[in-house]
Amino acid sequence: MTARPGRGTVVPGRGENLRADHEALLQVVIAAERSGSSVPCRDGSLTVTAAWTATDTKTQAAAARECSRCPVLAECHTYARLHSQELGVLGGTTEADRRREAS
Numbered sequence: 001m002t003a004r005p006g007r008g009t010v011v012p013g014r015g016e017n018l019r020a021d022h023e024a025l026l027q028v029v030i031a032a033e034r035s036g037s038s039v040p041c042r043d044g045s046l047t048v049t050a051a052w053t054a055t056d057t058k059t060q061a062a063a064a065r066e067c068s069r070c071p072v073l074a075e076c077h078t079y080a081r082l083h084s085q086e087l088g089v090l091g092g093t094t095e096a097d098r099r100r101e102a103s
C-alpha cells in the first residue's frame with residue numbers, strides 16, 4: 001500500500017534508536033490530538049484500535065486504509081520505514097507491506 005503525502009514535519013529520528021523515534025512519534029501524535037485532530041488508531045475504542053495490531057491480513061489492510069485520514073500519517077509512515085520490523089499497522093502500511101518493501 002502506498003500512503004499519500006501527509007501534513008506536518010517528519011519525525012526527527014534516524015532509524016537507529018527505536019525508543020527515541022517512538023517517543024518522537026508519540027509526541028507528534030499527542031500534539032495532533034491536543035489540537036483537536038483525531039488519530040484513527042487511538043479512537044479510544046478497543047474494537048477499533050485492535051485492528052491496528054490484528055494478526056489477520058484482511059483486518060490489517062482495513063486498518064491501513066483508515067490511516068489515510070490520520071493527521072500524522074507522514075510522520076508515522078517515516079517511522080514505519082525506519083523500523084520496518086515493528087508489528088501491526090503503521091503509517092498506512094501493514095507488516096506484509098513493509099516486509100515486501102524491505103526485501
Ligand code: SF4
Pocket residue numbers: 029039040041042052066067070071072073076077089090091092
Ligand atoms: S498513520 Fe495510522 S498507525 Fe500511524 S498514528 Fe495514524 S492511524 Fe495510527
